[in-house]
Amino acid sequence: MSRPTVLTHGVELDARGIRTEGGPRIVLCASLFYFRLPREQWRARLEQVRASGYTCVDVYLPWNFHETAPGRWSFEGRRDVAAFLDLAREAGLYVIARPGPYICSEWDGGALPAWLGLDPELRVRQHEPRFLAQVAAWFDQVLPLLAERQYPANGPVIMVQLENELDFFDCEDRTGYVTALRDQALRHGITVPLIACSGQGDIEGATGDVPGVVPACNFYPDDDSPDIEPEVRRYAGLLAERDLPLLITETNRRHRTLRRLLASGASLIAPYLQSSGWNFGYTPSTGNWGEPGNFMSHGYDFGGYVSSTGAERPEYAEGQLLARVIDALGPRLALATSALPRVGITADFPTSSSPSALDLDEGGQLVAVPHLGKEAGTAVVNGVPVAVAPDSCPLMLVDVPLRPWGYDGTLTLASADLVAAAEGVLTFSSEVPVTVVVDGTGVEIPAPVAGAPERATIEGLILVALAPRDAVRLRGVDRDGTAHVGDPATARATGTSVDVREARRRSQTPAEKAAGGHELPPTLESLGVYRGRGTYRATADLTGVDELLLVGAADIVDLSIGGAVRPTIAGFGAAERIDVRATTGPAAIEAVVEIWGHANFDDARLPALRLGALRGLGTLWTVRETADVSALWSVHGHWTGRPAPVRVLGGWSSTRVGVPVTYTRGIRSDTASALHLKGVAEPVRVSVDDGEPFTVHTEDPWVLLPAGTHRISVTVPHHPSGAGLGAELLGLDPVTGWTCSTQDDESLTAFATEAAPGPEIRLPLVLEPGEEAWLDIDLPPSHDGLLVRLDGSRIRVTGWADGECVGRVWVGDRPAFSGGDSNVLWIPSGWPGLTLLVRGAAGPGDAELRTLWLESPDS
Structure with a gap:
């Protein structure tokens, strides 16, 4: 396997970590997004991140936030990303810039402009010329801004990420696609490392194994899992084989977990999302978690250390404490290599199945001992019992030479976080008693309380223990061990509700823009509405019609028929049966369709959750007739012979549990029709007229068919008690003759303002x-x-x-x-x-x- 070539310009990456002009370093990185904050708060939020001890922010740059309509670009006001990057530099922060083209981020369309879906030949996130031409137009706008602000010459940008979690997406030519993105970045003068993150551990799937593109990893483990360390060490080892560090570009926010990642070899740790914000405007996505199909809220907050409104949560102090440990160990830690503990570790509390350690530069180890339980416990480290607080992960030092800190000896064991080290003085943070062993001589320091440090000495070496609350406010320690702690922050009073x-x-209402007449309902994007809403109007003769079938509607549909308003439909494109027995004769139909947001993930279970799927009413059909077609299916597979047995759909009996069996049947309809596969609990494979099979899901178990005779094949995993399937055929006639009007987000905002x-x-x-x-x-x-x-x-x-x-x-x-x-x-x-x-x-x-x-x- 070829090794990626790391392009360096003030930033170097190798198996021992990250080096900048300031030397080797561990980088703690917080996500902070200019597009989710008022511009007037940018500086304060950046300074807040820096005060947490984190030294870097990662920043998505959403394509469709800056290209507001085809060829119309905006980099002003809240879109002035150059100003944001300049403020980050002033705050003393590095930046990892993530311009996509796809970003996910629970943002409208994953930042891919909605109008891309109007070109049936354009295929997003593929090595395909139409898409790459659109990407080139975006990169022509944004990459020069980043190139001008690269570290160290003119700005804070230390890395540029291409794409995002490509290993989640079915990209046909990963190498060609990522190569094309890389080449555009190089053409625009990007010289800092180019990275690409794997969302589910497929390094090659994320990078295409393209030279010059550094693999990074996203980890979202169960925080209470005992198995985090061996998984992370595996990736640290795989990357070390390529002479690269482990860069964790996204992970959980909990600092107990972040400590475990650090000890397992991570040089960059970027929890997502530490600093929260807001999805202003019509920018949230239709989400990628859940049932499926949910709406992303306007508050963009996943419990990080800063809330959406800027409030610092208790976890903020955990960040400051971890940063102090990293600073105290400095290059020793930054140049450390992943290892296993060289000392025995046992515990009377739930802990890691395989603890991690780092071999520190200049000798010794840092060992993480996570306590995954809720009660105080004791670990035995190299034969020495030590107290460990519940829900914690102390970073213990073992066999560390003390000469760099002015003491001629070895720190055999320290059971608590080292937060400061000066000549002859070591300062620790703990909420339980601290055990320190130097050259075989041990001492237990009582658990400190806030405002009352504890001290001890071992043969002239002064040991200070601070409560975590004091450790994060530590200003310095005198040579006699006197700790100087700053005043606690004063919380502002909050008002009552x-x-x-x-x-x-x-008395006025906003004007609608006429959008013409159409045989069938058009998509909103084809009417020039990429965010906002549209109204569809038609008349249908409902004489003798019991129900309508609505197919492909997204996102929010308020439908009225004959003046009667129906409950809101938000089915993400799933087919919806609508009872109209109470209405007869010609009836006016009106539908107001609002775009909540375009899908930010590629979820095949519902039509509107596919990446690039368009929005609108879809197609409305009158149901002319229905027929049960559950019987007379021929069975193929298992040991079936010829002529093929005929059973009801799903009714074959066999001992081959879980092995797929195929049912086929001819179906005829004189008009367009919809085949409803009832009782689908697990995905089934369907083909029409021996065409390419496709998957039908329980969330949308429908197959649309043109008029005529068709051969349908349904393949299901066999279950001895029967699949519980049925089939119904609906004969359909489309509702035609639509007139449309629109209100995009800009026109609604203008009315609200003026x-x-x-x-x-x-x-x-x-x-x-x-x-x-x-x-x-x-x-x-x-x-x-x-x-x-x-x-x-x-x-x-x-x-x-x-x-x-x-x-x-x-x-x-x-x-x-x-x-x-x-x-x-x-x-x-x-x-x-x-x-x-x-x-x-x-x-x-x-x-x-x-x-x-x-x-x-x-x-």
Whole structure:
């Protein structure tokens, strides 16, 4: 296997780690995204990361945030990424820049522009000329900005990541694709290392094994797993064979786990997501976790050490403490190599199945001893019993020469974190007693409490133990062991909730842009709406029609038939049967379709969750007739002979449990039809007319067929008790003759910003299903901004402040949500005014906005 060539310019990578002009270093990196924060908060958030002890931020650059429409670029205001990078340098931070083209990040479309899907020949994330031409246009814009700000000459950028977790995606020519991206980066003068991260451990799948592209790894283990260390050490060893360090570009946020990764050989540790933010505007994705299909919330927060509003959580101090350990050991740790402990370790608490150690430069080992339990425990390290706090991972030093710290001896064992070392003085952090052994002489230092350091000496070597709360505020230690600790931070007082019941209701509504007539419903993107919503109108004769079939609708569909508003549909493109027996004759049909966001992952189970899938109403059909076609399927496979047995679908009996068996049948319909495979619990393979097989999932067990006779094959894993399958054929006629109108995100934002307020009203506000109200709310001033919570039922609310959409909240029955708090809007400090668009939904009970609660964020 060829070794990647590491391109260096002030940054060097090899098996012993990362070197910059400042020397070898361990890099702690926090994700911090300019596009998820108000610009006026960039500096403070960057300085907050630096104060945590982390020395780097990783930054996605979302393509579709900067190319707002085909060929229309914006790098101003909150899009001024160059200014953000310059601020990072001023804050003393390195930057790992991640321009994609695909970023995932639970962002609309994974940052791929929605209009790419309009070209049926263009294939995203492939070595394909149409896609690569679009990527080149993006890279022509963004890579010069990065090249100008590379370390060390003019900026903080120490690495540039190409693509993101490509090993999750079915890329046909990985080597060709990644090579094309690499070549574009080189053409634009990128000289710092180019990296590519594997999302599920397939190094070659992420990089194509392309020379000049350094593999990195993302790990998301169970924090309580005892098996983290051997998995991570395996990758450290694989990369060391290529003379490369282990770069962990994403992982869990918990510092107990980060310590285990450090001890297992990681030179870069970048937990995702340490510093949280917000998905302003129409930028959240339809998510890649769950049932499937959920909506990413506007609050982008996964429990990292800084909340979406900037509040520091208790884990923030854990980051500061780990950074102090890294600083105290300096080059010794930065040049360490992955190993196993050279001393025996046992414990009376749950711990690693195979603990990790690092062979330190200049001798000795750092050994991680994770306590995965909840009760205090004792470990025996090289025969010495030591106390270990629950839910911790002390980084113990074993057989470390002390001469560099002014003492002629060896630190045989230290059971706690070393947070500072000076001539003749070692300072540790612990919440339990600390055991220190020097040249065979041991001492146990009592557990320190905050504000009361403990001290001991061994033959002139002064040992100081600080409580973690003091260790993170340590200013220095005198030669006599006196520790100087800074004052604790003073928390700002937070206000109580305020109930708001007054608003002004606008008499105007935003104009719709006519989008022409169409035989079948077009996609919103084909109408020029990449974020926003559209309205579809048609008339259908429902005489004798019992139901409609809606296929491919996404994302949020409010459908009314004959003036009756139906419950909101949010099925991510799955076929939806709609009962219309209460309506007969010609009936007006209207559908308002809102884009929540494009899929950020490639989930084949539902049509709208495929990467690059378009949005809109889909196709609406009247169901002309239905027929049960569960019987008369021929069976093929196992020991079946000729002529083929005929059974009901899934009804073959065999001892070959789990072995696929195929059922075939001819099906005829004089019109287009839909085959409904009922009872699908596990994915099944289907082919039509002996064509290429495709997979049908339980989430959308439908197959659309053109008019005529077809041979259908269904292959299922055999179960002795029967597969429980059935089949139903629906004869279909399309609803045609649609007129469309649109409101994109820009036009809605312009109306929210510019339209005049109306007369005063008092909440509660009750709406009819499908009715909308535009409300203006007066907000009190707030130093840290305001969280707005909505008390109501069966409403969807979109909010704007200071000319920006701050988010959307769905109150009442709704699909699953992921991310941060999906029930609040955040109004940043200095963003004046609040305008709400409130839409009522159908269902039991009233659509009602009862009140708004204003809260000050925790600070």
